[in-house]
Amino acid sequence: MSLLKCNHLKKLHLQVFLRRNNASDVTKTAVIPRGSLGQAINPQTTPFVNPVSPTTTRVIPPLSTEIHKPINVSSFDDVPGPVSLNFLSKIWNVIPVIGTEITSRMIQYMLSAGKLFGSQLSWGSTWWQHLFGKFFTVYGPVVRLRGPFGGDVVLISRPEHAKILFNSEVAYPVRASLDSVEKYCMNHRKYKQPGLFLMSGLEWDKLRKTIEAPLKSIAFNQITTLDKISDEFITRIIQIRNAQEEMPSSFKDEIYKWTLECLCSVTLNKRLGFLDPSGLSTSSDPLRLLESLKGATEAVQKCEIGFHMWKFVETPSWKSLVRNCDNIDTVMHKYVQQAHDSLRAQKDGAKVEKTSLIECLLLRENMYPEDVMTVLLDLMLVGVNATVHTVAFMFYHLAKSPRCQQKLYEEICEKKTLTKDDVKNMPYMQACIKEVLRLKPAIPFLTRITNNDMVVHNYSIPKGTHVMVATRISSVRDEHFEDSHKFMPERWLHPELGLINKDLKDFAFMPYGFGARGCIAKELAEMQITILLSKVLKKFRIEYFYADILSTQRLFSMPDKPLKFRFVERI
Ligand code: HEM
Numbered sequence: 001m002s003l004l005k006c007n008h009l010k011k012l013h014l015q016v017f018l019r020r021n022n023a024s025d026v027t028k029t030a031v032i033p034r035g036s037l038g039q040a041i042n043p044q045t046t047p048f049v050n051p052v053s054p055t056t057t058r059v060i061p062p063l064s065t066e067i068h069k070p071i072n073v074s075s076f077d078d079v080p081g082p083v084s085l086n087f088l089s090k091i092w093n094v095i096p097v098i099g100t101e102i103t104s105r106m107i108q109y110m111l112s113a114g115k116l117f118g119s120q121l122s123w124g125s126t127w128w129q130h131l132f133g134k135f136f137t138v139y140g141p142v143v144r145l146r147g148p149f150g151g152d153v154v155l156i157s158r159p160e161h162a163k164i165l166f167n168s169e170v171a172y173p174v175r176a177s178l179d180s181v182e183k184y185c186m187n188h189r190k191y192k193q194p195g196l197f198l199m200s201g202l203e204w205d206k207l208r209k210t211i212e213a214p215l216k217s218i219a220f221n222q223i224t225t226l227d228k229i230s231d232e233f234i235t236r237i238i239q240i241r242n243a244q245e246e247m248p249s250s251f252k253d254e255i256y257k258w259t260l261e262c263l264c265s266v267t268l269n270k271r272l273g274f275l276d277p278s279g280l281s282t283s284s285d286p287l288r289l290l291e292s293l294k295g296a297t298e299a300v301q302k303c304e305i306g307f308h309m310w311k312f313v314e315t316p317s318w319k320s321l322v323r324n325c326d327n328i329d330t331v332m333h334k335y336v337q338q339a340h341d342s343l344r345a346q347k348d349g350a351k352v353e354k355t356s357l358i359e360c361l362l363l364r365e366n367m368y369p370e371d372v373m374t375v376l377l378d379l380m381l382v383g384v385n386a387t388v389h390t391v392a393f394m395f396y397h398l399a400k401s402p403r404c405q406q407k408l409y410e411e412i413c414e415k416k417t418l419t420k421d422d423v424k425n426m427p428y429m430q431a432c433i434k435e436v437l438r439l440k441p442a443i444p445f446l447t448r449i450t451n452n453d454m455v456v457h458n459y460s461i462p463k464g465t466h467v468m469v470a471t472r473i474s475s476v477r478d479e480h481f482e483d484s485h486k487f488m489p490e491r492w493l494h495p496e497l498g499l500i501n502k503d504l505k506d507f508a509f510m511p512y513g514f515g516a517r518g519c520i521a522k523e524l525a526e527m528q529i530t531i532l533l534s535k536v537l538k539k540f541r542i543e544y545f546y547a548d549i550l551s552t553q554r555l556f557s558m559p560d561k562p563l564k565f566r567f568v569e570r571i
Pocket residue numbers: 175196197198208263378379382383384386387390437441442443446447510511512513514515516517518519520521522524525526
């Protein structure tokens with residue numbers, strides 16, 4: 001049996017086991033429900049956090065060998081959800097298990113065809129947003145989507161429920177997998193690991209620790225290079241704008257190039273020349289990487305949504321995923337191998353100088369160039385797409401709000417050359433970034449496979465359940481943010497002191513996720529965006545005169561329209 005199938009079976013068996021046994025023996029259930037690489041959590045060493053807030057009257061006892069079900073807590077089977085899916089699950093239960101992760105996407109796929117709510121919903125680019133919103137209106141704040149293939153997904157959005165979920169996290173939180181990327185890494189490439197985003201357990205923890213600190217320090221050491229890359233971006237703007245100072249429809253690609261150049265400079269300590277003023281030749285590494293990343297992103301989205309046919313036959317999406325990821329692999333492998341060889345040469349001589357992330361990784365015991373490749377693929381798929389989305393919407397919201405743009409421009413003008421300290425000390429810039437992430441989060445929902453039994457909204461949710469937190473929904477609710485659909489960076493500022501108000505963000509706003517599993521490169525992303533925006537706004541006023549741009553709100557969200565901004569030079 002394939003490794004993937006094996007994982008899914010493990011997961012399902014765990015759920016069935018938990019339900020049958022009412023999770024009565026914690027030591028038996030201490031297996032993380034996914035990941036061939038994820039080590040089992042040891043309950044003896046795992047810190048317990050009471051999943052229920054102290055102010056809540058319902059009290060669930062700490063995990064012990066005996067779990068006492070609190071009186072009046074409704075069972076998992078009582079969690080409401082769409083009846084037609086319930087019916088479907090009964091039919092499909094006779095079919096062998098395929099996997100929990102696909103359930104939600106399968107359901108979304110069926111619903112996107114309008115089968116459940118018909119014409120009541122408009123299935124535009126933000127259909128899932130309407131769909132999830134509709135679920136919450138119809139079924140309440142906790143919705144159970146019964147999977148046609150056995151795995152269930154619980155959907156939540158309220159901050160108090162997200163708090164219970166995230167506060168119950170143990171040392172190694174588990175995120176739902178991207179089966180297609182996992183299959184590519186483990187089955188197709190035969191790598192030892194599927195990459196940080198998909199790993200879990202002790203191996204994930206070790207790898208994360210290896211990456212996190214160097215990523216931060218290397219990024220800050222590269223501030224001058226990142227500054228230069230932003231200058232090149234400005235040169236490109238001047239080159240490609242038309243007589244009306246407007247960007248071509250392909251402007252998103254320029255943002256991609258800027259992001260990739262920044263990433264390669266931090267990870268490889270190499271300038272690949274994505275923003276070369278003379279353009280990119282068709283056979284160049286940068287163009288190959290750019291096209292392959294876009295192709296891989298599209299292919300992963302297609303593979304993950306809907307019925308996972310690619311698990312059985314080689315569908316066009318699967319072939320495209322393999323082709324594009326292989327291309328990324330071929331290009332990056334060349335640089336990783338070079339770094340590997342140069343480190344081996346240095347090791348025998350003087351002190352090893354670590355100037356790039358891949359060098360830090362390669363110096364780790366049992367870390368080979370192939371393992372580094374999976375890390376790089378992750379950083380590209382997750383990090384580059386999220387940064388491109390955020391930068392695009394920074395430009396958009398500032399263009400739509402000349403008052404905010406002017407205020408940000410004034411703050412930028414107070415600084416001459418940006419230093420490390422300046423980057424962290426620009427309150428209005430930070431407020432604008434937060435506001436863009438609130439309105440247009442690059443990753444609009446978070447997923448976890450619960451590490452503990454928990455009670456959410458008086459429903460018992462067993463350990464091993466796949467939970468989706470629709471964070472974008474909570475970050476645009478008026479009860480959490482006044483005039484929530486308006487772009488108002490000031491909401492993040494203290495009225496007198498001009499400091500970022502940290503209180504606002506708790507669980508209603510999680511653009512970088514949460515806890516140990518949260519984004520690994522928040523500081524890097526914000527530093528890059530701050531440098532870019534400072535440069536661009538010093539030089540240009542940004543304008544936009546076309547239809548509103550929305551986020552596609554997909555797995556890797558993107559703007560749904562061409563970014564035809566005008567960059568008007570300041571006199
Ligand atoms: C504004 C830009 C970015 C946003 C909004 C963002 C957001 C996120 C979110 C929401 C998650 C999931 C967190 C969770 O499940 O709790 C995540 C994870 C991750 N991000 Fe980012 N990200 C950004 C930039 C980057 C960049 C630039 C990189 C890499 C260079 C990166 C690398 C990663 C990785 C590797 C993970 C997985 C971490 C793990 O599982 O341990 N991200 N990001």
